[in-house]
Amino acid sequence: MVDKKKGQRLSRKEQVLGETTRDDRLAFFSKALVAWFEQNGRDLPWRRTRDPYKILVSEIMLQQTNVDIVIPIYSKFLKRFPTIQTLAKSSIQDVKKITDELGYKRRGEYLHEIAKQIFYEKKGQFPSNLDELLALKGIGRYTAGAILSFAFEKTAAIVDVNVERVLARIFGLWDWEKNAKFEKEIWKLSEAMIENGKNVWTVNQSILDLGATICIAQKPKCPICPMVEICEYYDRKVPKITPLDSFFSS
Numbered sequence: 740m741v742d743k744k745k746g747q748r749l750s751r752k753e754q755v756l757g758e759t760t761r762d763d764r765l766a767f768f769s770k771a772l773v774a775w776f777e778q779n780g781r782d783l784p785w786r787r788t789r790d791p792y793k794i795l796v797s798e799i800m801l802q803q804t805n806v807d808i809v810i811p812i813y814s815k816f817l818k819r820f821p822t823i824q825t826l827a828k829s830s831i832q833d834v835k836k837i838t839d840e841l842g843y844k845r846r847g848e849y850l851h852e853i854a855k856q857i858f859y860e861k862k863g864q865f866p867s868n869l870d871e872l873l874a875l876k877g878i879g880r881y882t883a884g885a886i887l888s889f890a891f892e893k894t895a896a897i898v899d900v901n902v903e904r905v906l907a908r909i910f911g912l913w914d915w916e917k918n919a920k921f922e923k924e925i926w927k928l929s930e931a932m933i934e935n936g937k938n939v940w941t942v943n944q945s946i947l948d949l950g951a952t953i954c955i956a957q958k959p960k961c962p963i964c965p966m967v968e969i970c971e972y973y974d975r976k977v978p979k980i981t982p983l984d985s986f987f988s989s
């Protein structure tokens with residue numbers, strides 16, 4: 740492909756960034772993300788289940804908390820409260836004895852309240868649609884999307900700080916003001932990634948991992964990122980030193 744103005748041959752990256760639509764890049768993104776996750780995805784306890792109760796517990800625990808801190812407490816919690824019924828019938832003091840170890844003490848209250856709502860008001864039937872999930876205490880749009888996509892494998896978008904950072908960098912929104920317009924745009928991108936309904940579980944898990952392990956807030960690891968070819972942040976912000984450059988210059 741040739742740059743019509745300069746008459747020069749375009750690099751593969753210029754072709755991808757300059758000549759393709761956002762939809763093309765989203766399609767590349769979802770595909771590359773899934774391939775990357777198959778090799779690099781983290782094996783986390785809540786990824787070995789589709790039980791909505793266990794996924795709810797993990798998502799409430801993971802709010803503003805590191806995976807390594809959550810893992811042992813998640814296991815301890817499920818040993819003590821293996822079902823929504825055992826949790827609903829326990830005292831809040833017993834629940835908080837475990838959840839307070841994570842800090843942010845509302846977590847135990849949310850989990851206990853949600854368990855009671857589901858067990859007593861919904862006869863133990865775990866909600867599997869967005870509106871019903873959002874009606875539960877302490878559940879926002881991210882957690883509802885995570886439960887729908889991770890437990891029920893439904894087409895539901897997620898946006899947390901990791902997802903926001905990755906999408907903002909790749910699609911050139913990183914310097915936008917963090918206002919309602921920005922939020923709307925990020926949700927639109929997250930929804931577009933999964934709109935074909937394919938691999939929703941994997942696409943959503945992958946972007947969380949990419950944000951947690953590669954596209955980290957400080958010093959993103961661009962040279963080993965599967966998105967370098969389509970990433971606007973990399974294109975404009977990151978010094979172009981590839982692993983091979985540093986190998987030859989050393």
Ligand code: SF4
Nearest residue numbers: 954959961964970973
């Ligand atoms: Fe993040 Fe760099 Fe990957 Fe872009 S290329 S998504 S900035 S790690």
